[in-house]
Amino acid sequence: MAADLYPPLNLKISTPLLELHGATDDxxxxxxxxxxAGVAGSPPFPFDDPMSLYDDNPGRERRWLQAIWRGRGxxxxxxxxxxxxxxxxxxxxxxxxLLGREFDSFxxxxxxxxxxxxxxxxxLGREMRAAILHLAFExxxxxxxxxxxxxxxxxxxxxxEVMGYQPDGSDWATRRGEAAVLKRWRLTRDAWAANRRSDIxxxxxxxxxxxxxITDTVR
Numbered sequence: 001m002a003a004d005l006y007p008p009l010n011l012k013i014s015t016p017l018l019e020l021h022g023a024t025d026d027x028x029x030x031x032x033x034x035x036x037a038g039v040a041g042s043p044p045f046p047f048d049d050p051m052s053l054y055d056d057n058p059g060r061e062r063r064w065l066q067a068i069w070r071g072r073g074x075x076x077x078x079x080x081x082x083x084x085x086x087x088x089x090x091x092x093x094x095x096x097x098l099l100g101r102e103f104d105s106f107x108x109x110x111x112x113x114x115x116x117x118x119x120x121x122x123x124l125g126r127e128m129r130a131a132i133l134h135l136a137f138e139x140x141x142x143x144x145x146x147x148x149x150x151x152x153x154x155x156x157x158x159x160x161e162v163m164g165y166q167p168d169g170s171d172w173a174t175r176r177g178e179a180a181v182l183k184r185w186r187l188t189r190d191a192w193a194a195n196r197r198s199d200i201x202x203x204x205x206x207x208x209x210x211x212x213x214i215t216d217t218v219r
Contacts (some may be wrong), residue, residue, distance in 0.1 A: 004170055005210070006008070006072060007021050007204060007207040007208045008072075008082050008208050008211060008212075009022035009023070009024050009204075010203075010204040011082070011084070011135070011203065011204045011205070011208060012202075012203040012204060013084070013131040013132070013134065013200065013202055013203075014131075014200065014201040014203070015127055015130065015131050015174070015197075015199065015200050015201075016199055017088070017123065017124065017127045018086055018088050018124060018127055018128060019086075019087040019130050020085070020086060020087070020096055020128060020132065020135075021082035021084060021085050021087055022082070022083070022084060022085075022204075023068065023083040023084055023085045023095065024085075027085040027092050028065060028068065029086070030085070030091075030092040031085060031092050031094075031095065032061060034092070034093070034094070034116045035060075035061055035064055036061060036109065036178055037116075040076060041203035047120060057148055060125065068083050071083060075211060075212065075213075076213070077103070077210065077213035078101075078102050078103065078105065079100065079101065079102075079103075079118060080099070080100045080103070080212050080213075081097055081098070081099045081100070082097065082098045082099075083095060083097050083184070084096045084097065084098070084132070084166055085213070086124070086128050087111075088119060088124065093115060093116045093118075093119045094113065094114050094115035094116055094119070094124075094128070095113060095114055096111070096112075096113040096128045096129075096131070096132050097111065097112040097113065098110075098111060098132050098135065098136060098219065099113065100116070100140075100212065103140075103142075103214070104213060105211075106143065106144075107141060107143035107144070108142065108143065108144050108145070108146065109136045109140075109142045109144075109145050110146045111129065111132055111133075111145065111147055111149075113125070113129070113132075114117055115128075118126060120155070125155060125156070125159050126159050126162065126163065129147075129159055129160075129163060130163065130197060130200065131200055133145055133163070133187070133192060134196075134197065134200040134202065135202060135205070137189055137192050137193070137196075137203050138196075138200075138202065139202050139205040140205070140209070140214055141214070142189065142213070143188070143189050144151060144185075144186060144187060144188050144189060145165075145187045145192070146168065146184065146186050146187070147160050147165060147184075147185045147187075148173075148182045148183060148184045148185065149170060149182065149183055149185075150173070150175065150180050150181070150182055150183070151170075151180070151181045151182070151183055153214075157183055157185075160185040160187075161185075162196070163187065164187055164191040164192065164194070165185035165186060165187040165191075166185065166186055166187070166191070167183070167184070167186075168184040168185055168186035169184050170182060170183060170184060171184055
């Protein structure tokens with residue numbers, strides 16, 4: 001029933017290597033063991049966020065779920081966030097988010113993702129980024145996408161670089177309560193289109209547009 005009332009839960013993006021499914025509560029439950037086992041113990045350390053990858057206690061799992069539920073319920077023309085479970089061979093192995101920031105005015109999106117340690121270094125990070133960008137540009141008519149990662153997160157920064165993003169300055173964020181430098185990246189629609197893939201399939205896009213206040217996809 002929740003998926004019928006909130007169409008983004010029916011979204012699916014399919015590539016040859018993986019699928020992104022709207023993160024229903026059933027899929028979030030599948031991911032709970034990954035979250036439970038995902039305490040960060042060595043660099044590069046991730047962002048501080050409601051999931052709290054540094055505290056090994058049940059409270060962090062509740063905070064993770066609560067943040068996603070709040071995100072579902074906070075949808076405005078200028079601000080929304082979609083959550084996807086990354087599915088590989090039928091197993092949920094991570095998450096990929098798409099954030100619309102001032103989308104009604106600027107058609108700008110940003111992305112956020114994580115993968116279970118056991119499935120990293122298999123090209124999945126790049127594949128899930130390609131999938132979510134296809135939804136943003138082809139499905140929703142985005143004009144540009146941004147990304148950011150800590151300066152020592154080589155894998156994430158490399159994904160942005162090889163996918164055509166250009167450096168876009170730096171910023172600050174905290175991890176483990178301490179300030180650290182972020183690298184910022186920017187991908188224009190033209191740069192994405194130059195390397196657009198033909199093997200990515202979108203399902204359920206049109207039903208989502210009214211919920212996200214998207215009235216057209218051409219600019």
